[in-house]
Amino acid sequence: MTYWAINAVFLTVVVIVVVAAIAVSGSRSRRGIRGSTLRPAVLAITMAVLLAMTAVFDNIMIGIGLVGYDETLISGAFVGIAPLEDFAYALAAVVLLPSLWTL
Numbered sequence: 001m002t003y004w005a006i007n008a009v010f011l012t013v014v015v016i017v018v019v020a021a022i023a024v025s026g027s028r029s030r031r032g033i034r035g036s037t038l039r040p041a042v043l044a045i046t047m048a049v050l051l052a053m054t055a056v057f058d059n060i061m062i063g064i065g066l067v068g069y070d071e072t073l074i075s076g077a078f079v080g081i082a083p084l085e086d087f088a089y090a091l092a093a094v095v096l097l098p099s100l101w102t103l
Contacts, residue, residue, distance in 0.1 A: 001073075002073045002075075002085075003069070003074055003075075003083065003086075004075060004085055007085055007089075010088070010089075010092060011088060011091075011092055014092045014095060014099075017096060017099045017100060018038075018095050018099045020103060021038060021098075021099035021100070021103050022038060022099075024102060024103055025102050038095075038099065038102060043094060046094050047090075050094055051090055051091070053090075054082075054086070054087055054089075055079050055080065055082065055087075058079075058080075058087075059079075059080040059081055059082050062081050062082055
């Protein structure tokens, strides 16, 4: 199983939770109930910061040999020396945690 296949399974679960959070958030706002909502601008800023930090620290960890990847299971797309697949977890965390909080 490739890293993208693992990401697909993981990200599918994340998408289901996000859709549920959006539905709950919309339902609350229609009923006039104040509560936690997903704010796209805040998520975008958080995502930019977390992806930048992931790029820096993943490259450091891979560079010093702390983490390695099976070359046959990665796509071949890189940010520095970090495979692109590695950024899916940061992306998922940025949207999953606020979605769970909303729910």
